Amino acid sequence: xxxxxxxxxxxxxxxxxxxxxxxxxxxxxxxxxxxxxxxxxxxxxxxxxxxxxxxxxxxxxxxxxxxxxxxxxxxxxxxxxxxxxxxxxxxxxxxxxxxxxxxxxxxxxxxxxxxxxxxxxxxxxxxxxxxxxx
Numbered sequence: 001x002x003x004x005x006x007x008x009x010x011x012x013x014x015x016x017x018x019x020x021x022x023x024x025x026x027x028x029x030x031x032x033x034x035x036x037x038x039x040x041x042x043x044x045x046x047x048x049x050x051x052x053x054x055x056x057x058x059x060x061x062x063x064x065x066x067x068x069x070x071x072x073x074x075x076x077x078x079x080x081x082x083x084x085x086x087x088x089x090x091x092x093x094x095x096x097x098x099x100x101x102x103x104x105x106x107x108x109x110x111x112x113x114x115x116x117x118x119x120x121x122x123x124x125x126x127x128x129x130x131x132x133x134x
Contacts, residue, residue, distance in 0.1 A: 001067045002081060005125035007059040009118045010046035010080035017042060020072040026061040034062075054107040056095050059127060061096035075114070087111045106132045 001024065016038075017023060023034040023042065034042060052061045081087055092108030099126070109132050118128040 002064045005021050005063045006123040006125045007061050007127045008044055008053065008078065009048065009115065010078040011049045011052075012046055012079040012090040013044040014075055014077040014079070015042040015044065016076075017074040018072060020067055020070055022065045022067050022072050023074075024063050024065060031063070046078075046080070048091060048114070050127075050129055051106045051109075051132065052091055052094050052096040053072075054102065056097060059129070061125065061127070064122060081111045081115075083111070083115060104134060107134055 005026070014023050015023075015033075017036050019038055020038050021033065021036040023036075024031040025034055026032075044060050044062065047059045049057050061068050066072070067110075082090075083090065088110060090108050090110050091105060091114070093104045106129065114128070114132070117131055121128055121131075
């Protein structure tokens with residue numbers, strides 16, 4: 001089983017993958033293998049980091065392909081917002097990153113709205129952030 005192209009809704013994802021591999025990241029409209037290194041962690045920037053950084057840091061589109069050489073095991077840690085209904089926090093570009101020359105790229109959004117939209121749209125290779133882009 002693999003997983004289709006998507007970006008993570010979190011701020012950061014920390015991933016430990018095994019030697020099987022299968023993780024690919026999109027770079028300049030091409031898919032690039034992330035070679036397994038069992039002594040290293042893979043760090044993905046997520047959608048909320050891209051939103052609060054006003055597009056300074058980009059979330060990464062990635063996918064996982066299945067391999068015929070055995071089961072793939074990976075461990076992911078998502079550094080993310082507290083999920084609704086407990087969280088009514090609103091996120092937007094950090095004010096220090098917004099200037100007249102560098103206006104906001106995304107509108108402010110409540111965590112509830114962001115998470116609801118992210119999961120409703122599904123993993124279709126298009127970032128949920130496009131919905132919040134000004």
